[in-house]
Amino acid sequence: MISEAQFKDELQILIANAIREDVGDGDHSSLACIPESAQGKAKLYVKDQGIIAGVAFAKMIFNYVDPNMQVETFIEDGAAVKYGDVVFHVSGSSRSILKAERMVLNSMQRMSAIATKTNSYVKLLEGTNTKILDTRKTTPGFRVAEKWAVTIGGGENHRFALYDMIMLKDNHIDFAGGIALAIAKTKEYLKNENRDLKIIVEARDIDEVKEILASKGVYRILLDNFDYETTRKAVTLIGNACLTESSGNINEDTIRDYADCGVNYISSGALTHSVYNMDLSLKAI
Template sequence: MFLTPRELDIFIDRALEEDSVGADVTTSSLIPPHLEARASLVPKEPGILAGLDVAAASFRRVNPNLVFTQKLLDGDRVEGGEVVATISGSMASILTAERTALNFLQRMSGIATLTNRYVQAVDGTTSSITDTRKTVPGLRLLDKYAVGIGGGRNHRMNLADGVLIKDNHLAALQGEGIDLGQAIKRARTRAPHTVKIEVEVESVEAALAAVAAGADIVMLDNMSPDEMRTAVDQIAADCIVEASGNITLDNVADVAQTGVDIISIGALTHSIRALDISLDYETKHA
């Protein structure tokens, strides 16, 4: 992962604190301290795994003596009913950590699985699937890691990663009498020279204007495939072309066929369905 162990601990500690794992009244009331168990992580449906290291760290954060044994790795395709990993040790500790570990693993695997479906849908084209900043606040690194595991690429990690001039920026500048071309030139003058300048446009005419003003990347937002194809034919030699807006599994292949370089999809992280993974127990008395 692109998280340091300390960064990962911060994510997990925040989640465990949210769940008040130190005051698990159900487990402390019902489960004898001597009771040990062995549990298996088992998906109920096929998908792409992501977040196994996070799940393992969640269990160990609750109890360092728990033994987490992986059968598969992040990025592996799994079938329903296949054992992904086992956890053994204190049953009370496993029960306390279970929900947090599963929340991470289910969400991240859901993101990886959906991303991979989009990647497969554009296979054979020159288009790359990327995410957006539409992530769960505080969990962006994990969300974007899962996209990468699914075969996608990461767009901006944060606002410092590049200039992206959108419609609201242009609307705010209208009061100063600044148009699209002037906005691009202002950004070029004031932003660090190492930063690329991307512009969101909604017409072929605006795309041409953006390229003429020196944009490095032009995002074709909510345009039809025919409009995208026309824009690509006219600007692809001079900039990177990105497509975004209302892109689904049903139409992503058509978008890719227009020749765009990048297809950014907010749905990869903002409205995914978690992969259904359960924890099945086998108890034993010490």
């Protein structure tokens, strides 16, 4: 995974680009009718229910827009919220509050939806040794916030991007000439480039699981679109040789059954690509 420093850098890039996109050369609505000296206060109001996420991120946004704004927090990231809850108050320049408003709401609404979805999966996995992972199926430019939301909901992050982990999927394997060749070439590449990256390899059937195990040195085997019976066979075959991960159209109805097969991880793109934003508003008080 990426380092904490890289994570913070990505967040700053996201904020700067989003404010540039939204504000451009000025918030002319506010500039036109609100005096520069005007001070205001607003509350983050919940009009839904679920897991709140993005509180810490909102503070970063407010600080970027205007370091003089003050945030008084009543509910922290990861807490369950209901209709009528007030998450925080923000006070300071009225122009600054309005300038930051849309990015704060857009971010928190989506992050809260992701955290809520993730938490529902985490609860379905209670009592098992299986953990839920996200994927790279994220909104372009907003990945760092979405992956942060997954952790707030109790899930874990898969690789952040193409550069922080090796993942050999079906197309890599086919283009490389097979599993053994793909893994061998990868090991040689990592040695020549002096890179220490974990290797995950996708298996499409039990025979491919056997091929991967024969190559050794793989961190995790991805069991893609396996049924329950084949998943159990694969987990038994793999044993402690490496970690296991199930993926492929796994949903609320099937996730527990896959966990009961004994896999270490289940990855789901639905955590980030199939959610409905939590309804939040920022209201002047």
